[in-house]
Amino acid sequence: MEAAEAVVKDANSFGCTSCGAELKYSPGSTQLKCEYCGAVNDIPVLPADIEELDFNAYLEDSSKQEEQIQIHAVKCDACGATSSIDPKIESSFCPYCSTPLIQSNAHEEKMIRPKSLLPFKLDQGQAKNKFRSWVNKLWFAPGDLMKAVLNFDHFKGVYLPYWTYDSATRTDYIGQRGEHYYVNESYTATENGKPVMKTRSVRRTRWHNVSGLVNHNFDDVLVCSSTSVPGEYVHKLEPWDLKNLVSFDDKYLSGFITEKYSIDLKEGFVRAKSIMDDEIRVLIHRDIGGDEQRVMSMNTSHSNITFKHILLPAYISAYRFKGKLYRFLVNARTGEVQGERPWSVGKIVLAVLGGIAALMLIYFLMSN
Numbered sequence: 153m154e155a156a157e158a159v160v161k162d163a164n165s166f167g168c169t170s171c172g173a174e175l176k177y178s179p180g181s182t183q184l185k186c187e188y189c190g191a192v193n194d195i196p197v198l199p200a201d202i203e204e205l206d207f208n209a210y211l212e213d214s215s216k217q218e219e220q221i222q223i224h225a226v227k228c229d230a231c232g233a234t235s236s237i238d239p240k241i242e243s244s245f246c247p248y249c250s251t252p253l254i255q256s257n258a259h260e261e262k263m264i265r266p267k268s269l270l271p272f273k274l275d276q277g278q279a280k281n282k283f284r285s286w287v288n289k290l291w292f293a294p295g296d297l298m299k300a301v302l303n304f305d306h307f308k309g310v311y312l313p314y315w316t317y318d319s320a321t322r323t324d325y326i327g328q329r330g331e332h333y334y335v336n337e338s339y340t341a342t343e344n345g346k347p348v349m350k351t352r353s354v355r356r357t358r359w360h361n362v363s364g365l366v367n368h369n370f371d372d373v374l375v376c377s378s379t380s381v382p383g384e385y386v387h388k389l390e391p392w393d394l395k396n397l398v399s400f401d402d403k404y405l406s407g408f409i410t411e412k413y414s415i416d417l418k419e420g421f422v423r424a425k426s427i428m429d430d431e432i433r434v435l436i437h438r439d440i441g442g443d444e445q446r447v448m449s450m451n452t453s454h455s456n457i458t459f460k461h462i463l464l465p466a467y468i469s470a471y472r473f474k475g476k477l478y479r480f481l482v483n484a485r486t487g488e489v490q491g492e493r494p495w496s497v498g499k500i501v502l503a504v505l506g507g508i509a510a511l512m513l514i515y516f517l518m519s520n
């Protein structure tokens with residue numbers, strides 16, 4: 153539906169239902185007097201969310217009842233990541249921050265047994281090639297950093313921990329639908345030094361208070377439960393081909409590092425809810441229709457909540473260079489590369505100068 157793509161209005165403003173003026177309102181207030189036409193606008197308020205406690209208790213209970221597995225793990229003192237290590241290897245580095253890990257700190261660590269995982273599809277050689285071409289193509293990086301990064305000392309296959317949530321949501325909302333109309337307005341223009349009266353068509357918006365209900369079943373809302381890798385890069389590794397998830401089996405883990413979740417089931421659901429809220433907001437706009445929509449308040453209840461702990465495969469490389477940490481991730485299913493991109497001032501200046509020279513050349517050729 154076309155209308156859903158229409159203008160999204162700031163929910164802290166309210167369109168006067170009498171004259172259409174933009175009025176500021178503070179959430180929670182129930183009445184607002186229009187400072188332009190004097191009309192008193194009633195602002196309906198939804199009751200506060202009371203479902204919250206129920207599903208928190210449910211998630212708390214569930215996480216205790218889930219089957220556990222043990223991994224031989226060590227916690228990194230520098231970044232706090234808890235990841236599995238191979239007891240046979242004498243020394244290793246934290247895959248997230250490249251700090252040396254202390255073997256004597258290793259212990260058996262319990263975690264919720266993953267339901268399923270995506271196996272590694274790219275082997276290390278293929279992932280290195282993806283990474284190499286990304287580095288060569290996209291970077292304005294200092295040359296010696298590129299050399300360091302491409303020696304692949306700290307390039308590891310890691311299973312990143314995720315939660316996925318399903319939920320049937322029901323959202324009551326209160327908002328406004330704006331409909332455009334046009335009025336003729338007269339104005340004075342100057343023509344040949346003389347003032348003349350003219351008219352023009354001006355767009356106005358008529359606001360209606362609306363309320364409604366949207367239902368949506370969410371399936372596999374994905375939340376990364378690692379805090380060791382920057383959220384924005386993890387997010388950009390998506391999409392994952394979740395339809396190819398296979399049942400968890402120890403045998404998939406050998407040769408790779410497994411990170412234990414550091415965001416628990418409850419905290420993960422808080423994040424999942426905010427992802428769901430964004431989608432619900434779009435559904436509400438569609439439901440309101442008209443030319444513009446405002447959502448003043450929404451109240452969502454969740455039912456049939458289910459969750460899964462899953463592992464998704466990535467290659468990670470972390471480098472310390474001149475005191476700064478650079479981290480890169482390769483999606484081991486799709487080959488998507490994401491990471492922190494350092495800039496070399498010298499190379500940027502050269503590129504800019506090159507661009508200016510090219511423009512001058514074009515200008516020169518066209519003006520002759």
Ligand SMILES: [Zn+2]
Pocket residue numbers: 168169170171172173186187188189190191
């Ligand atoms: Zn008004």
Ligand SMILES: [Zn+2]
Pocket residue numbers: 228229230231232233246247248249250251
């Ligand atoms: Zn670390």
